[in-house]
Amino acid sequence: MPTTANARGPGSRLYAGFGISGPVTPLLLAAALGVPWLPGEFWTHVGTEVLIFGLFAMSFNLLYGYMGQISFGHAAFFGVGAYATAMLFTALKGADGQIGVAQFLLSLLVGPPVAALAALVIGFFCVRLTGIYFAILSLAFGELLFYIVFSWYSFTKGDDGIQGLLPPPFFQDSTNFYFFTLAIVAAAAAVMWRITESPFGYALRTLRDNQRRAGFLGTNVRAHMLANFVIAGTFAGVAGALWGPFSRSVSPGLLGWGESGIAVFMTLIGGAGSFVGPMLGSVIYTMLQAVVKMYTVYWPLTIGTIILLIVLFAPGGILGTIDKRIQAMRARKP
Amino acid sequence: MSPPILAVTGLEKFFGGVHVTCNVDFAMQEGEQSAIIGPNGAGKSTFMNLLTGYHRPDAGRIVFAGRDITGLPPHRVVRRGISRAFQVSSIFGRMTVSENVRAAVQAQMRATFRLFASARTLGAGETERMLALCGLEAKRDVVAGELAQGDKKRLELAIALAGKPRLLLLDEPTAGMSIDEARSTMELVDRLNRELKLTVLFTEHDMGIVFNHARKLTLLHRGEIILQGTPAEVRADRTAQKVYLGEHHL
Numbered sequence: 001m002p003t004t005a006n007a008r009g010p011g012s013r014l015y016a017g018f019g020i021s022g023p024v025t026p027l028l029l030a031a032a033l034g035v036p037w038l039p040g041e042f043w044t045h046v047g048t049e050v051l052i053f054g055l056f057a058m059s060f061n062l063l064y065g066y067m068g069q070i071s072f073g074h075a076a077f078f079g080v081g082a083y084a085t086a087m088l089f090t091a092l093k094g095a096d097g098q099i100g101v102a103q104f105l106l107s108l109l110v111g112p113p114v115a116a117l118a119a120l121v122i123g124f125f126c127v128r129l130t131g132i133y134f135a136i137l138s139l140a141f142g143e144l145l146f147y148i149v150f151s152w153y154s155f156t157k158g159d160d161g162i163q164g165l166l167p168p169p170f171f172q173d174s175t176n177f178y179f180f181t182l183a184i185v186a187a188a189a190a191v192m193w194r195i196t197e198s199p200f201g202y203a204l205r206t207l208r209d210n211q212r213r214a215g216f217l218g219t220n221v222r223a224h225m226l227a228n229f230v231i232a233g234t235f236a237g238v239a240g241a242l243w244g245p246f247s248r249s250v251s252p253g254l255l256g257w258g259e260s261g262i263a264v265f266m267t268l269i270g271g272a273g274s275f276v277g278p279m280l281g282s283v284i285y286t287m288l289q290a291v292v293k294m295y296t297v298y299w300p301l302t303i304g305t306i307i308l309l310i311v312l313f314a315p316g317g318i319l320g321t322i323d324k325r326i327q328a329m330r331a332r333k334p
Numbered sequence: 335m336s337p338p339i340l341a342v343t344g345l346e347k348f349f350g351g352v353h354v355t356c357n358v359d360f361a362m363q364e365g366e367q368s369a370i371i372g373p374n375g376a377g378k379s380t381f382m383n384l385l386t387g388y389h390r391p392d393a394g395r396i397v398f399a400g401r402d403i404t405g406l407p408p409h410r411v412v413r414r415g416i417s418r419a420f421q422v423s424s425i426f427g428r429m430t431v432s433e434n435v436r437a438a439v440q441a442q443m444r445a446t447f448r449l450f451a452s453a454r455t456l457g458a459g460e461t462e463r464m465l466a467l468c469g470l471e472a473k474r475d476v477v478a479g480e481l482a483q484g485d486k487k488r489l490e491l492a493i494a495l496a497g498k499p500r501l502l503l504l505d506e507p508t509a510g511m512s513i514d515e516a517r518s519t520m521e522l523v524d525r526l527n528r529e530l531k532l533t534v535l536f537t538e539h540d541m542g543i544v545f546n547h548a549r550k551l552t553l554l555h556r557g558e559i560i561l562q563g564t565p566a567e568v569r570a571d572r573t574a575q576k577v578y579l580g581e582h583h584l
Binding site: 194195197198199200201202203205206208209210212213214215216217218219220221223224227231 | 386388407408409412413417418420424425426427428429433436437438440441442443444445446447448449450451452453454456493496497
């Protein structure tokens with residue numbers, strides 16, 4: 001990040017301090033605060049989904065953008081978080097199907113640590129590998145967990161999933177739930193930002209750029225990879241915990257490779273090289289999906305075409321491409 | 335004489351059927367500045383890889399500063415005080431020059447598990463010192479991957495020095511540099527050795543640099559040490575001329 005840029009205006013100063021994420025974050029935040037004022041509940045609902053999946057994609061990018069490893073099984077932790085919350089939720093709710101606020105919040109709290117535990121076990125094996133082997137092993141573990149949840153009917157209700165996750169009355173209002181989600185996602189993002197700007201965050205970047213050399217700095221490569229794997233899994237668990245009460249149900253598909261692919265897609269669209277890229281990717285992916293599905297059943301075809309175009313013509317994603325332009329401009333006029 | 339800072343005994347390494355390091359005994363005193371020379375494929379880089387834990391020796395012992403470091407992984411060897419700079423510069427290409435050095439400083443401080451500290455301020459002073467020492471202040475905000483070859487090698491050296499080594503291993507420190515850059519780099523190495531008592535072991539193909547900057551030479555040939563001595567002794571030796579020096583015009 002350039003620190004000597006001569007600041008002209010707040011956007012330029014934010015860029016100098018935080019890179020492309022600097023000017024984009026306030027814009028995203030302003031848009032997020034404005035969503036509930038749009039007419040009808042539809043966009044508030046979509047907005048909640050944007051936030052939850054955005055957090056999920058940002059947690060994925062801790063592995064991909066910062067550590068340089070691509071995981072095709074990251075949804076396992078999203079799903080484990082969602083199921084942990086859903087199962088405690090079900091156990092705590094009354095016979096009338098209602099749940100108290102305290103019990104509701106408690107059930108949300110249990111998602112992330114259970115996801116972290118799953119990430120610790122799976123990560124222990126995955127961090128022994130890098131590149132395509134890391135990707136394939138994460139995929140295999142993700143599918144394994146999917147299959148366990150899918151088949152273990154007595155414990156997880158199998159392919160029926162878990163229904164009836166109706167939050168307390170206050171949170172049933174879509175605007176209230178939206179702001180609740182926004183607060184949690186913003187707080188989680190702030191913590192993630194701190195981590196990415198810490199010595200640990202930069203140690204991850206050294207692993208991404210040159211793993212062998214990182215070892216010669218005195219960095220314990222596997223220990224750092226494992227710690228980051230657990231952190232990424234934990235934040236995916238936060239997103240997963242929010243999902244159940246939002247959609248009122250969970251199903252095994254949440255753990256599957258299709259769900260993992262969504263994080264990859266969002267990150268590629270928004271840009272893996274910047275902190276908020278995956279969130280922007282979620283804005284585009286989720287909103288586009290909502291609109292396209294209103295008119296056609298060809299959503300996979302649509303998103304496939306978009307990904308193809310991005311990978312071919314804007315390989316850094318949207319923010320990566322804009323960032324490149326800005327840097328080229330700055331290089332031309334000193 | 336005090337015990338050597340580095341003592342290698344009976345070191346062996348095979349790659350498949352190839353015997354790349356044959357029964358090497360090697361020692362260095364603290365504050366020494368030595369060079370390993372030898373033709374391509376003599377096993378110079380392998381020897382450095384063995385010293386730094388990148389390869390595990392098949393036999394033999396490496397004792398550094400009184401402690402056995404044989405078979406330790408690289409990150410633990412570094413913490414014992416052996417840093418290395420690579421022949422082909424091995425830097426962090428997408429990070430800026432100062433971020434490269436800062437990450438190395440923070441690794442040396444063992445601060446890389448501090449999740450909520452600010453990377454920008456931790457070890458900033460030491461980072462500045464390393465940048466200044468290696469003449470990289472003006473390039474601090476350049477993305478390392480875009481540096482010229484000579485600057486990459488200087489960054490390579492800065493990263494190695496950030497580890498606060500007692501023994502610095504340099505694998506062809508001036509390869510790819512202009513004559514001026516090579517001279518200033520070797521002057522820096524001499525200064526570190528003289529002023530900080532840093533023990534330096536380097537490999538180099540440029541015999542001018544070897545004879546001017548090393549006080550002791552070790553000639554390696556097919557994985558074996560065939561000669562050790564002062565530059566004058568090695569220059570005068572007939573075997574040395576035959577296996578290696580003959581290739582070079584002296």
